Amino acid sequence: QVQLVESGGGVVQPGRSLRLSCAASGFTFSSYAMHWVRQAPGKGLEWVAVTSYDGSNKYYANFVKGRFTSSRDSSKNTLYLEMNSLRAEDTAVYYCARDGGYSSSWRYFFDYWGQGTLVTVSS
Amino acid sequence: DIVMTQSPDSLAVSLGERATINCKSSQSVLFSSDNKNYLAWYQQKPGQPPNLLIYWASARESGVPDRFSGSGSGTDFTLTISSLQAEDVAVYYCQQYYSIPLTFGQGTRLEIK
Numbered sequence: 484q485v486q487l488v489e490s491g492g493g494v495v496q497p498g499r500s501l502r503l504s505c506a507a508s509g510f511t512f513s514s515y516a517m518h519w520v521r522q523a524p525g526k527g528l529e530w531v532a533v534t535s536y537d538g539s540n541k542y543y544a545n546f547v548k549g550r551f552t553s554s555r556d557s558s559k560n561t562l563y564l565e566m567n568s569l570r571a572e573d574t575a576v577y578y579c580a581r582d583g584g585y586s587s588s589w590r591y592f593f594d595y596w597g598q599g600t601l602v603t604v605s606s
Numbered sequence: 607d608i609v610m611t612q613s614p615d616s617l618a619v620s621l622g623e624r625a626t627i628n629c630k631s632s633q634s635v636l637f638s639s640d641n642k643n644y645l646a647w648y649q650q651k652p653g654q655p656p657n658l659l660i661y662w663a664s665a666r667e668s669g670v671p672d673r674f675s676g677s678g679s680g681t682d683f684t685l686t687i688s689s690l691q692a693e694d695v696a697v698y699y700c701q702q703y704y705s706i707p708l709t710f711g712q713g714t715r716l717e718i719k
Contacts, residue, residue, distance in 0.1 A: 528648075528656065528699055530708040544707045545607070578655055591703035592646040594667065596655035
């Protein structure tokens with residue numbers, strides 16, 4: 484069965500960096516685009532980034548503004564989100580999610596989600 | 607960016623009754639080349655990640671009970687639960703995937719009356 488397990492969250496000071504990981508199993512990781520979606524405490528869902536199945540294409544939300552970088556390592560079946568210059572407003576649960584399409588046929592909706600990892604930006 | 611607006615923000619429905627949630631996009635999410643509406647619905651129960659219910663505005667995801675249905679086209683969409691069950695208590699979100707950035711509605715909280 485499809486499993487997505489995020490890790491790497493924690494408490495970090497404003498301006499510092501953090502790297503999140505998402506370990507995937509139960510499907511051919513290298514055949515699916517993967518997304519990051521976040522949810523601030525008590526708030527709604529906010530899309531963050533997508534990386535294509537082969538890592539060659541990436542798109543980001545406007546608020547990322549060059550601070551975040553999504554990448555993947557298919558040899559490890561793992562998706563990453565490198566977050567720099569963190570701000571208090573980046574405090575959220577970060578989910579990784581699988582794209583609903585296959586290979587180059589992206590769909591941009593999310594058919595499987597991980598349980599999420601909490602990032603708290605606070606001094 | 608496409609703004610997604612859901613109504614109502616919260617809803618209380620009796621068990622066995624119909625629940626209807628609306629979603630309006632700031633521009634059409636109907637792609638003319640394939641005549642598909644790029645609109646999905648998710649259910650999020652407390653303490654859990656979201657779960658995909660509907661995509662292409664009306665296609666039910668595998669394993670989703672048939673009491674859930676989606677309808678609409680262009681800019682106006684509806685998620686209907688035909689006969690509310692206790693396990694349907696959740697927050698529901700619509701999402702457009704017509705263009706980047708992908709955007710969600712603010713969510714509709716569904717409770718039992």
